[in-house]
Amino acid sequence: MSEPGAAQQAVEAAIVERRERVNEAITDELPIIRPERLYEASRYLLDAGGKRLRPTILLLAAEAIEDVEPYAEDYRAFPSPAGDVDVMSAAVSIEIIQSFTLIHDDIMDDDDMRRGVPSVHNEYDLETAILAGDTLYSKAFESMLETGAPADRSVRALSELATTCTKICEGQAFDIDFEARDAVEPDEYLNMVELKTAVLYAAAASVPAMLLGDDEAVDALYGYGLDIGRAFQIQDDLLDLTTPSEKLGKQRGSDLIEGKKTLVTLHARQNGVDVDGLIDADNVEAVDESDIEEALAELRDAGSIEYARETAHDLIASGKQNLEVLPDNESRDLLGGIADYLVERDY
Amino acid sequence: MSEPGAAQQAVEAAIVERRERVNEAITDELPIIRPERLYEASRYLLDAGGKRLRPTILLLAAEAIEDVEPYAEDYRAFPSPAGDVDVMSAAVSIEIIQSFTLIHDDIMDDDDMRRGVPSVHNEYDLETAILAGDTLYSKAFESMLETGAPADRSVRALSELATTCTKICEGQAFDIDFEARDAVEPDEYLNMVELKTAVLYAAAASVPAMLLGDDEAVDALYGYGLDIGRAFQIQDDLLDLTTPSEKLGKQRGSDLIEGKKTLVTLHARQNGVDVDGLIDADNVEAVDESDIEEALAELRDAGSIEYARETAHDLIASGKQNLEVLPDNESRDLLGGIADYLVERDY
Numbered sequence: 001m002s003e004p005g006a007a008q009q010a011v012e013a014a015i016v017e018r019r020e021r022v023n024e025a026i027t028d029e030l031p032i033i034r035p036e037r038l039y040e041a042s043r044y045l046l047d048a049g050g051k052r053l054r055p056t057i058l059l060l061a062a063e064a065i066e067d068v069e070p071y072a073e074d075y076r077a078f079p080s081p082a083g084d085v086d087v088m089s090a091a092v093s094i095e096i097i098q099s100f101t102l103i104h105d106d107i108m109d110d111d112d113m114r115r116g117v118p119s120v121h122n123e124y125d126l127e128t129a130i131l132a133g134d135t136l137y138s139k140a141f142e143s144m145l146e147t148g149a150p151a152d153r154s155v156r157a158l159s160e161l162a163t164t165c166t167k168i169c170e171g172q173a174f175d176i177d178f179e180a181r182d183a184v185e186p187d188e189y190l191n192m193v194e195l196k197t198a199v200l201y202a203a204a205a206s207v208p209a210m211l212l213g214d215d216e217a218v219d220a221l222y223g224y225g226l227d228i229g230r231a232f233q234i235q236d237d238l239l240d241l242t243t244p245s246e247k248l249g250k251q252r253g254s255d256l257i258e259g260k261k262t263l264v265t266l267h268a269r270q271n272g273v274d275v276d277g278l279i280d281a282d283n284v285e286a287v288d289e290s291d292i293e294e295a296l297a298e299l300r301d302a303g304s305i306e307y308a309r310e311t312a313h314d315l316i317a318s319g320k321q322n323l324e325v326l327p328d329n330e331s332r333d334l335l336g337g338i339a340d341y342l343v344e345r346d347y
Numbered sequence: 348m349s350e351p352g353a354a355q356q357a358v359e360a361a362i363v364e365r366r367e368r369v370n371e372a373i374t375d376e377l378p379i380i381r382p383e384r385l386y387e388a389s390r391y392l393l394d395a396g397g398k399r400l401r402p403t404i405l406l407l408a409a410e411a412i413e414d415v416e417p418y419a420e421d422y423r424a425f426p427s428p429a430g431d432v433d434v435m436s437a438a439v440s441i442e443i444i445q446s447f448t449l450i451h452d453d454i455m456d457d458d459d460m461r462r463g464v465p466s467v468h469n470e471y472d473l474e475t476a477i478l479a480g481d482t483l484y485s486k487a488f489e490s491m492l493e494t495g496a497p498a499d500r501s502v503r504a505l506s507e508l509a510t511t512c513t514k515i516c517e518g519q520a521f522d523i524d525f526e527a528r529d530a531v532e533p534d535e536y537l538n539m540v541e542l543k544t545a546v547l548y549a550a551a552a553s554v555p556a557m558l559l560g561d562d563e564a565v566d567a568l569y570g571y572g573l574d575i576g577r578a579f580q581i582q583d584d585l586l587d588l589t590t591p592s593e594k595l596g597k598q599r600g601s602d603l604i605e606g607k608k609t610l611v612t613l614h615a616r617q618n619g620v621d622v623d624g625l626i627d628a629d630n631v632e633a634v635d636e637s638d639i640e641e642a643l644a645e646l647r648d649a650g651s652i653e654y655a656r657e658t659a660h661d662l663i664a665s666g667k668q669n670l671e672v673l674p675d676n677e678s679r680d681l682l683g684g685i686a687d688y689l690v691e692r693d694y
Contacts, residue, residue: 034517035517035520035521035524037520037524038516038517038520104477104478104481107473107474107477108473108474108477108478126454126455127454127455127523128520128523130451130454130455130477131451131455131516131519131520131523133481134451134480134484134512134516135513135516135517137481137484137485137512138484138509138510138511138512138513138516139509139513141488141505141508141509141512142506142509142510142513145502145505145506145509150498151497151498151499151501151502152498154498154502155492155498155501155502155505158488158492158502158505159489159492161488162485162486162488162489162492163485163489164485165481165484165485165488166482166485166486166489169385169478169481169482169485170381170382170385170482172478173382173384173385173475173478174382176474176475176478177382177384
């Protein structure tokens with residue numbers, strides 16, 4: 001990677017600063033109460049880390065919409081023409097949904113590690129992990145109900161949250177289905193990614209516009225979230241191939257090992273690569289970094305890495321264009337910077 | 348059981364008639380769309396049967412509050428002073444939540460059968476069952492968002508739904524925790540039942556009052572639901588002991604076999620019965636009806652069956668008293684009749 005420029009530094013600082021506030025708010029919204037084991041398990045992944053990208057996007061979108069200086073206003077009583085709104089509750093709600101899906105996905109995908117720590121069903125047990133996810137699910141709705149926004153705006157945000165969750169489940173179902181299929185079209189894959197991953201970015205970006213009553217911004221921010229969310233997933237797929245396990249917090253190349261379809265492997269298959277033969281399926285336990293390196297070289301030769309990178313970059317460009325309806329301010333620039341960051345990050 | 352009287356027949360007819368309408372509405376709200384396997388799994392238990400007691404209570408409460416003739420009004424456009432409300436959407440929402448909890452509970456409790464058919468994780472697989480439950484979860488919120496009630500009333504109902512779900516999870520966590528503990532006080536047990544089971548009855552009964560804007564009825568109907576919900580669970584525990592497996596749709600005595608705490612076994616333990624020795628723990632696979640009969644006789648001798656029955660009946664009496672704030676009409680009588688039915692039913 002090249003030396004980060006001033007713009008990228010500003011983006012990273014904006015993420016770090018907001019992350020701290022989001023983390024405080026998560027502790028407030030999800031205290032460890034009885035039954036303690038349930039709430040500890042519910043908090044476990046949230047406490048283990050995470051960049052809080054989605055809540056950061058939500059808070060920045062609120063600041064961009066109302067055209068206020070970054071951090072000038074209290075996120076818990078964010079000024080809007082129709083009265084103060086607790087946009088932090090909405091931000092926490094989105095992060096809680098993300099955490100619920102990780103817990104249940106790790107069970108479904110039988111993943112042992114997440115964020116460098118054991119997954120919840122591994123650290124606790126299956127029952128507790130299912131229940132912790134279910135608890136976070138309703139807690140996310142409780143949190144979204146605490147914004148203090150006018151009732152009609154709350155209803156709109158809650159409706160977005162509910163349909164987003166349904167779509168995430170549909171996306172996960174398609175993802176599981178794809179594993180068992182030989183042929184998946186890149187378009188089918190991108191539709192799955194939209195459902196499984198991008199709609200939560202779209203919700204994060206558009207919910208503040210709903211709560212603050214800026215109808216024009218709702219669609220634009222939704223489009224921004226959808227584009228950058230798809231790009232984020234494609235970058236995640238690339239990082240799974242290119243980032244050392246230690247930095248990744250889980251086994252490098254796990255998607256290849258598990259036979260997951262990604263934009264990279266779908267492109268490679270269409271271009272004659274024997275994707276199933278890239279990793280010796282009879283010996284997945286003994287896969288090491290050199291096996292992954294060899295597979296990566298073959299995917300690179302087929303142009304599949306470049307294809308995925310270009311697709312992600314095109315989506316980022318499209319996502320940033322959506323921001324043009326917002327007032328020209330620092331927060332809008334940071335939203336654009338986050339879009340770039342999503343495909344430039346190396347972990 | 349004695350010959351059912353006219354009142355009981357009227358209650359059963361009211362349940363059966365509303366059940367048909369609820370079933371139609373469930374089909375409308377949850378069509379089998381892509382990804383089909385996910386939606387088929389989501390519908391599987393709903394289609395397998397169920398008395399639809401909670402949605403029936405919700406619909407009757409709406410009729411009692413507005414003091415209209417049973418079935419005189421369209422549940423999809425139920426008249427209220429602030430405009431028509433689709434109370435059927437709310438009824439379906441509550442039933443969907445119930446179904447989601449059954450699917451996930453069956454995984455957690457490792458139950459193979461439900462409603463006479465394989466449990467969802469047994470019929471499909473673990474992944475699909477987790478995901479079907481998660482899908483129903485958000486679908487319930489979507490359904491509750493479709494009532495067309497004024498936004499402030501919708502928000503109140505959604506808030507009730509969210510906190511209800513959180514409590515159900517807490518109750519299930521306590522229930523799992525109790526299995527591993529020797530000593531559980533009856534009060535702890537009743538608190539667990541309130542969370543795990545009764546709050547959904549309370550939501551079913553009180554949500555129509557929220558949607559229709561009858562503030563006085565909200566608390567009374569909530570209390571009614573809480574009381575009869577606890578009584579329902581106690582009766583369920585009794586039926587697990589006394590109903591043949593065939594009629595029950597699952598192994599008779601499964602709570603005893605699994606070492607589940609119930610009001611019956613907690614009372615028995617306090618009165619000197621060796622509850623853990625009632626079923627030969629080394630041989631649970633070979634437990635037959637005669638083993639359960641012997642265990643039942645011992646519990647009866649200790650007065651534990653009678654104690655549980657009396658507790659349930661006291662709760663029913665208390666629940667019915669709550670109905671007195673409602674207008675005196677046929678629907679209110681039916682709500683009282685359902686309360687009686689819950690502890691008189693034999694399956």
